[in-house]
Amino acid sequence: MPSNRAAWIPARNAPLEVGPAPITAPGPDQVLIRNQAIAVNPLEWIIQVAGRVAYTWLKYPFVLGADVAGEVVEVGSAVTRFRAGDRVLGLAVGTDKDANSSAQGGFQQYTLLSERLTSPIPDSLSYVDASVLPLGLSTAASALFQADHLALNHPGAHPAPTGETLLVWGGSTSVGSNAVQLAVAAGYDVVTTASPRNAGWLTDLGAGQVLDYRSPTVEADLIGIFGTRKFAGALAVGPGSAAACVRIAAASPGNRFVSMATAPVTFENGFSPPRTAAGMVGGMVGLQLSARRRGVRIRFVIGSDLKKNEVADAIFRDFLPDALAEGRYRALPQASVVGSSLADLQAALDLQRKGVSATKLVVTL
Ligand SMILES: NC(=O)c1ccc[n+]([C@@H]2O[C@H](COP(=O)([O-])OP(=O)(O)OC[C@H]3O[C@@H](n4cnc5c(N)ncnc54)[C@H](OP(=O)(O)O)[C@@H]3O)[C@@H](O)[C@H]2O)c1
Helix, strand or coil: CCCEEEEEECCCCCCCEEEEECCCCCCCCEEEEEEEEEECCHHHHHHHHHCCCCCCCCCCCECCCCEEEEEEEEECCCCCCCCCCCEEEEECCCCCCCCCCHHHCCCECEEEEEHHHEEECCCCCCHHHHCCCHHHHHHHHHHHHCCCCCCCCCCCCCCCCCCEEEEEECCCCHHHHHHHHHHHHCCCEEEEECCHHHHHHHHHCCCCEEECCCCCCHHHHHHHHHCCCEEEEEEECCCCHHHHHHHHHHCCCECCEEEECCCCCCCCCCCCHHHHHHHHHHHHHHHHHHHHHCCCEEEECCCCHHHHCCHHHHHHHHHHHHHHHCCCCCCCCEEEEEECCHHHHHHHHHHHHHCCCCEEEEEEC
8 A cells, every 4th residue: 555645734723734644445435546636625724714613523633625636546345436547536525524534535645535426537637627626516516406405407418498597696616617507407597696707608608697796786687687587596605695695586486595605704804713603603593584584495505415315426426427528517617726736735725715716726746
């Protein structure tokens, strides 16, 4: 067995430190992969700055990281879809409460993945491009397809038009660009919001209309649009999106449901424990009350929740492999390589925290 190295977070609020790490043999339903590219997400720097209120169960030192692509080196006894040498992408779920496992973290050379959260990738897709997908894809799929979220039809190669329109607030985010593609592949029309510079590629993905979320009339404009359509619900991504989506859903005929990906408080400018915790609870309660008053249902989505139900298989096994191989699904947002070793992951997190536009920051190994 080769040796492993990881970018550890030694304690809450501490910067990542590269050091040796064990390699764990895969359990029956797991695959062990040698990572070639790792993408970073807001989740990882949020845990780093706000570990006292977010993901409080993590046992430090810990290996964070959700988005990986690489080569399978070993498979568990019950794994049937993969063998050593396969090129794959996968969602690493080490930070989940039921895992709480550094062996399943992405920020290292060797990561254990669940077979159900792993997809083969075609030779035409680089590891760098593949690594942008897992968490954005999983979060969008959890919101769109789970029975207790928007419960949309599943995506496929030849979707029957549903005649319904989904609102994706924040289409140029990682979550949003996957949501737009998944909804279109499931037969829905999509209306989305983004900065005007990102409207072109979102339209190419199939979004019917792209509105500027900074426009003072965006809510009224969306209410006007949905007044004449059948509303499939909304996925709210980005600060302030949930409250706006609740008001739009309340005025729209159809599925008055908002699946919410962004927490009610932001962490970009730091974190103060009592204020942030109060803002989190108060923000969620306020949103729930506002939604209930308006006859709208709202629910926070957890990006890895699809592993608990049929949605994981629908996406990672039944949809994504063929969709990627046939060029029906694009690896977006566009990758930007910002490092070439585990030691570069901290700078990548710092850059992500400053804000990106339609870009996924990737470190190669
Ligand atoms: N619940 C979960 O499990 C889960 C999982 C993944 C992500 N998230 C959350 O989802 C959000 C997006 O994450 P991500 O990785 O997809 O983000 P990202 O790609 O880093 O987001 C960058 C994008 O955010 C857009 N944006 C900024 N403010 C916005 C606003 N007020 N409304 C709409 N769009 C806005 C920008 O759009 P323009 O450049 O077009 O202006 C930019 O393209 C974050 O809040 C993250 O914490 C949650």
